[in-house]
Amino acid sequence: MSGTLNTPLSAEGARMSADEDRASLPEVEATPLVVDVEFIEVEEERGLPRLDAVDEISTARPRRPLELPRGAATPEGRARVVTVINQKGGVGKTTSVINIASQMALRGHRVLVVDADSQGNCATGLGVDKSRVSTTTRDLLLSPECAVDSRHATAVEGVHIIVGDRTLVGLEQEMLRQLGRERRMTEALAPLLPHYDLVLIDTPPSLGLVTINALVASDGIVIPVQTEYFALEGLAMLAGTIREVRGLLNPRLGVDGVMLTMHAPTLLNNQVAAEVKEAFPELVIEPPIRRNIRLAEAPSHGIPIHLHDPKSNGGLDYQKVASVLESRWGLV
Ligand SMILES: Nc1ncnc2c1ncn2[C@@H]1O[C@H](COP(=O)(O)OP(=O)(O)O)[C@@H](O)[C@H]1O
Numbered sequence: 341m342s343g344t345l346n347t348p349l350s351a352e353g354a355r356m357s358a359d360e361d362r363a364s365l366p367e368v369e370a371t372p373l374v375v376d377v378e379f380i381e382v383e384e385e386r387g388l389p390r391l392d393a394v395d396e397i398s399t400a401r402p403r404r405p406l407e408l409p410r411g412a413a414t415p416e417g418r419a420r421v422v423t424v425i426n427q428k429g430g431v432g433k434t435t436s437v438i439n440i441a442s443q444m445a446l447r448g449h450r451v452l453v454v455d456a457d458s459q460g461n462c463a464t465g466l467g468v469d470k471s472r473v474s475t476t477t478r479d480l481l482l483s484p485e486c487a488v489d490s491r492h493a494t495a496v497e498g499v500h501i502i503v504g505d506r507t508l509v510g511l512e513q514e515m516l517r518q519l520g521r522e523r524r525m526t527e528a529l530a531p532l533l534p535h536y537d538l539v540l541i542d543t544p545p546s547l548g549l550v551t552i553n554a555l556v557a558s559d560g561i562v563i564p565v566q567t568e569y570f571a572l573e574g575l576a577m578l579a580g581t582i583r584e585v586r587g588l589l590n591p592r593l594g595v596d597g598v599m600l601t602m603h604a605p606t607l608l609n610n611q612v613a614a615e616v617k618e619a620f621p622e623l624v625i626e627p628p629i630r631r632n633i634r635l636a637e638a639p640s641h642g643i644p645i646h647l648h649d650p651k652s653n654g655g656l657d658y659q660k661v662a663s664v665l666e667s668r669w670g671l672v
């Protein structure tokens with residue numbers, strides 16, 4: 341009877357089925373079609389346009405203050421699990437994961453990096469040839485019991501990695517069919533946690549199921565923010581995701597720190613940095629990570645900045661940021 345599917349309903353037929361529907365469904369409430377927006381501007385007296393109007397627009401603030409709750413303390417006897425996240429690409433997430441992990445290992449902490457991004461740049465930046473790795477983050481999410489055997493040593497003593505790679509592409513579709521799909525990462529990491537001090541998860545530039553898995557498994561998150569325009573808008577979106585995950589899946593989740601990345605001493609960068617600090621005075625980690633070519637070079641040698649050029653601006657900044665995080669994480 342496939343023919344009937346292609347036959348358009350006659351007007352009469354449509355009316356009849358609408359009538360039937362009306363008989364069986366309750367009345368739909370009228371929807372106000374215009375969103376009731378409250379305007380901030382005060383009506384001006386007619387006359388010449390105000391000269392300070394432009395300034396006012398550029399200093400406009402979102403009306404609702406952004407809320408980023410703090411993460412809960414790490415339970416005794418296990419690693420702190422921290423996701424490095426920002427749904428924007430190219431803001432320094434992977435660079436931060438590689439260098440913070442390395443700094444922590446340098447201070448004697450046992451660190452596991454979990455790369456949940458299909459680009460797999462954590463492996464490269466830590467000296468691991470991902471083409472020769474057979475068990476990856478994809479396997480861990482599909483079969484959590486294989487987590488223990490998915491770990492690999494890296495060029496940095498004290499840092500282990502579970503490698504992310506291209507096979508993560510399309511995984512979210514496959515996971516949709518699985519029960520408990522948001523808790524796969526939590527399940528996988530559980531047996532590893534007593535053996536590490538810190539688990540750092542790198543995420544893709546999206547808020548999909550893999551990222552949700554990372555957030556559900558985490559105690560805290562670190563947000564690298566590039567000091568460019570729209571930084572606060574990006575944070576508002578992320579704050580919404582955190583609120584949802586806290587409400588539905590992981591009430592412990594909170595923010596351990598907001599890092600300012602790729603910072604250059606321009607007027608715009610400084611303005612954005614000041615805005616972010618004003619919005620989250622207790623969360624912003626000082627100093628900002630300066631824009632520094634040595635940080636971009638290091639991954640091509642498969643080493644973090646403290647091995648490539650520890651005295652560079654990037655090397656010094658990551659060292660200081662790691663100190664702040666070390667105490668926030670209760671690792672000192
Ligand atoms: N502070 C910095 N100064 C200069 N280049 C940087 C800095 N941080 C990161 N980069 C470079 O910028 C690019 C994007 O950084 P990356 O860490 O991969 O961002 P993300 O993981 O958020 O996409 C990379 O090529 C990286 O080497």
Ligand SMILES: [Mg+2]
Binds near residue numbers: 543
């Ligand atoms: Mg990345």
